[in-house]
Amino acid sequence: MHAPFFDAHSIRLVQAPMAGSQNHALAAAVFKAGGLGSLPAAMLNAEQLHKELSDFQRAIASNVLPKVSWASLLPVNVNFFCHTPPKAQPDKEAAWRLKLSPAYQSHGIDPATVGAGPGRAPFSEESLALMGEFKPAVVSFHFGLPKPEWVQQLKAWGIQIWSSATTVAEAQWLERQGADAVIAQGLEAGGHRGMFLTEDLSSQIGTFSLLPQIVKAVKVPVIAAGGISSAAAVRAAKSLGATAFQVGTAFLTSHEATTSTLHRQALMSEAARHTALTNLFSGRPARGIVNKFMQDFGPLNPDAPDFPLATAAVAPLRAVAEAQGSGDYSPLWSGQNASDCEALPAAEIAHKLLQGWSS
Numbered sequence: 607m608h609a610p611f612f613d614a615h616s617i618r619l620v621q622a623p624m625a626g627s628q629n630h631a632l633a634a635a636v637f638k639a640g641g642l643g644s645l646p647a648a649m650l651n652a653e654q655l656h657k658e659l660s661d662f663q664r665a666i667a668s669n670v671l672p673k674v675s676w677a678s679l680l681p682v683n684v685n686f687f688c689h690t691p692p693k694a695q696p697d698k699e700a701a702w703r704l705k706l707s708p709a710y711q712s713h714g715i716d717p718a719t720v721g722a723g724p725g726r727a728p729f730s731e732e733s734l735a736l737m738g739e740f741k742p743a744v745v746s747f748h749f750g751l752p753k754p755e756w757v758q759q760l761k762a763w764g765i766q767i768w769s770s771a772t773t774v775a776e777a778q779w780l781e782r783q784g785a786d787a788v789i790a791q792g793l794e795a796g797g798h799r800g801m802f803l804t805e806d807l808s809s810q811i812g813t814f815s816l817l818p819q820i821v822k823a824v825k826v827p828v829i830a831a832g833g834i835s836s837a838a839a840v841r842a843a844k845s846l847g848a849t850a851f852q853v854g855t856a857f858l859t860s861h862e863a864t865t866s867t868l869h870r871q872a873l874m875s876e877a878a879r880h881t882a883l884t885n886l887f888s889g890r891p892a893r894g895i896v897n898k899f900m901q902d903f904g905p906l907n908p909d910a911p912d913f914p915l916a917t918a919a920v921a922p923l924r925a926v927a928e929a930q931g932s933g934d935y936s937p938l939w940s941g942q943n944a945s946d947c948e949a950l951p952a953a954e955i956a957h958k959l960l961q962g963w964s965s
């Protein structure tokens with residue numbers, strides 16, 4: 607156990623980083639409610655991330671910080687993707703655009719105007735410098751860890767390193783590489799699967815199967831993620847050995863999230879009973895509410911360009927459809943359990959969840 611973080615003024619609730627659906631406002635609200643907020647950096651450039659961190663600092667400035675060693679750092683989890691960017695795939699991207707051409711045509715989009723290139727950037731030298739400037743309490747990663755020198759530098763600043771594990775082997779690998787905690791991301795989870803040692807989807811299992819296996823296999827604290835949206839689920843995660851729990855989907859409809867109206871409506875409708883893993887929106891499997899794009903072209907399609915190159919081809923379709931009030935081409939990320947999604951202040955959602963830990 608890492609006493610300073612998880613004991614004295616223990617962090618139990620971690621608000622899941624959700625790139626594209628939240629900013630400092632949600633992170634600050636959850637922090638003020640007694641949890642740890644997260645700032646997702648995957649879709650921000652350095653300037654935007656600098657602004658988010660400064661805004662977070664300002665948002666919590668009047669708060670009395672817990673008197674524990676980690677609180678001398680900025681009390682937030684900054685989250686990065688750490689994939690290896692793929693080589694350019696002009697042929698694969700062109701073939702994919704050709705495949706999507708019926709959809710482009712029906713939306714009045716000229717395929718020749720559709721852009722290419724990445725939609726998400728991995729942790730970099732620039733990110734490291736920003737972490738040195740702001741010194742957050744936690745830096746977490748999705749898709750493994752960045753190079754060991756960078757991990758060592760972050761740790762030397764006193765920053766905790768967390769990363770998602772979707773299998774026992776990934777959890778053990780992360781522990782060996784020096785992760786201070788692992789996030790056991792069950793198959794129910796919304797958004798991207800954090801898988802990085804395997805591409806085999808048959809290895810991906812539900813939270814309450816994965817969590818006890820990881821707890822048994824590693825010594826570092828394990829944070830349960832995936833499908834946790836009620837006090838009862840929090841109690842279950844605690845009883846299976848979780849040191850803390852991470853919640854995403856249940857915060858998507860909070861007042862402070864930046865989730866679009868279309869996405870909020872889908873989460874609180876019957877549509878949210880049908881989610882699937884899809885690689886169509888980015889190139890990697892991620893869980894979202896089934897929509898027309900997934901029905902017509904996937905949900906998993908081997909022809910989609912590699913992560914994150916697939917992002918560009920769908921962007922104009924998404925823009926046209928959303929302007930017409932349709933979520934047919936939007937990534938409606940959601941976990942399998944959106945049944946507790948309510949339009950509430952994040953603090954209320956946090957308090958309900960935290961009751962499960964203390965009861």
Ligand SMILES: Cc1cc2nc3c(=O)[nH]c(=O)nc-3n(C[C@H](O)[C@H](O)[C@H](O)COP(=O)(O)O)c2cc1C
Pocket residue numbers: 622623624625627646647648685747748770791794795796797798831832833834852853854855856858939940941942943
């Ligand atoms: C809209 C959305 C965006 C997400 N973006 C990220 C991200 O940027 N980084 C990350 O590590 N995890 C991301 N995740 C996954 C969460 O960290 C977490 O594993 C998941 O939300 C837990 O399952 P739940 O959604 O059922 O609560 C995202 C999840 C959602 C729903």
